[in-house]
Amino acid sequence: MAGGGSLERGPKVKRGSFATKRKKKKRVGFVLDMTPLVDIAFLLLTFFMLSTTLNTPQTMEMSIPPDTDNVDVKQSELLIVYVRDDSKIFKSLGGDEPVPVANLKELRSLSINENMRVKNKLITSLKFGKKVPYGFVVNVLDELNLAEGELTQKLSAENIKRERKFALTPMTPEEIEKLKTL
Amino acid sequence: MGKVKKKRVGFVLDMTPLVDIAFLLLTFFMFTAKFKSDSENDQKFQIKRPVASADTSKLPDQNLAMIKIAIDTVSNDTSYYYSLNSEVDRKIVYYASSVNIPEEMRSRVQLKVDLKQLEILVKQTRIANIKMRFALDADRKIQYKWIEDMMDVMRKSNATVFNFVTDKQQ
Structure with missing residues (x-):
């Protein structure tokens, strides 16, 4: 130079x-x-x-219930979502028999409708079979996350602040047996 | 053609x-290029992350403990890997006496661990740095039981908040 x-x-x-x-x-x-x-x-x-890779990984926050407390919940306010080993989704409302859910879209509207019905008091419990691929687990969680936006909006129209009650719980052997027959 | x-x-x-x-x-x-870290360099697996819809939260750079569950491309075994991204934390946690890993492994960035070791490591990490955030980076083909076992470890260690690492849906 x-x-x-x-x-x-x-x-x-x-x-x-x-x-x-x-x-x-x-x-x-x-x-x-x-x-x-x-x-x-x-x-x-x-x-x-x-x-350079321009898409940096992003995260999805999860919280799990601590070991200690066992909370009693009202059966009528409990929605259990089962995902069987073959990635089929079932729902169970208030301790009823599990009913199949057609697809992820239906799961989203289900979460919205049920939450609106009991006015934010719904507790969602997710139970995955041991052989469900992790990718599908994330898809289900993602779908429920997507429902949150709409829910917050709808609930705030009724002056209710959205509080999410949500847990990932292990499937019991009885539930596994029951799901097999469906 | 006629033009000159x-x-x-x-x-x-x-x-x-x-x-x-x-x-x-x-x-x-x-300046924006980010190269593979040492830990990624010697690992024999590649993680295909699950896809999720766009989320604004990005993976933090500091105070991050990464738990990876991946399938080895050579042996096809699934196993857990644990890494801390800060050198200081690694010095404290990996060399802690209660952590039972072979002496020559302690200097590595990423450790291949089983569930028992993972639990001790997570507990040690929480003692060493309370601000530590845990992230789970797993392959989308991993069976849920691996995740469930890992969440059980997290529950036992009282680390009840953690992150799933995902890729943005295209």
């Missing part, structure tokens, strides 16, 4: 005594070939552009 | 703005 900008800066350097003594060579029409520099710059640019 | 081609002798195109922008982009991508 020696003297890259010397054409413009030339007169300014004349400060100080020794600068005047030196014979300044005038470089008229000095041209530096920038091609290799630009080549390398573009090479690096493409490398970094291709190697 | 004009010869452009000494044609000069000012490349300055182009080069300016190129360098600007170059510096941007250089």
Whole structure:
């Protein structure tokens, strides 16, 4: 880069005594070939552009009930969502027999409707079979998370502050047997 | 055809703005590039995260304890991995006397652990740094029982809030 900008800066350097003594060579029409520099710059640019991943992972917050307390809940305010090993969803309202749920969309509207019915008092309990893939577990949780937005809106129209009561609980052997027959 | 081609002798195109922008982009991508950490470098698995709808919460950079459940690409075994992202925390937790891992493993960033070791590690981590957040990074094909067992460990260690690491739905 020696003297890259010397054409413009030339007169300014004349400060100080020794600068005047030196014979300044005038470089008229000095041209530096920038091609290799630009080549390398573009090479690096493409490398970094291709190697960066722009989608950073995001998170989904989960809370699990602590070991100690066993809370009694009103049967009428309890919604249990079962997911069987073959990823089929069942719901059970207020201790009723489990009923199949067709798809995830229906699960979302179910969560909204039931929460509206008992005015925010619903406790959702999720029970997954041991062989359900984790990806599907996240899909179900995601669907319930999506229901939250709408619920908060609907409940605030009735001046109720949304409080989520939600738990991931293990499936009991009896429940596993029962689901097998459905 | 009949047109006479004009010869452009000494044609000069000012490349300055182009080069300016190129360098600007170059510096941007250089600074934002995040390279694989050491722990990711020597792991023999790749995690295909589950997808979830867009959420604003991003994975924190500090005070993060990562629990990974992954399938080894070579042996096809599923196992737990535990890593802390801060060197200081690692020094305290991995070298704690109650943690029963082989001596030569303690210097690693990521430990391959079983459930018992995981429980001790989680407890130690909570003692060492109360602000620590736990994140679970698991492959989407993992069976739920692995998650259930891990949540049981978290419950026993009183770490009742944690995060699932997901990818954004495209």
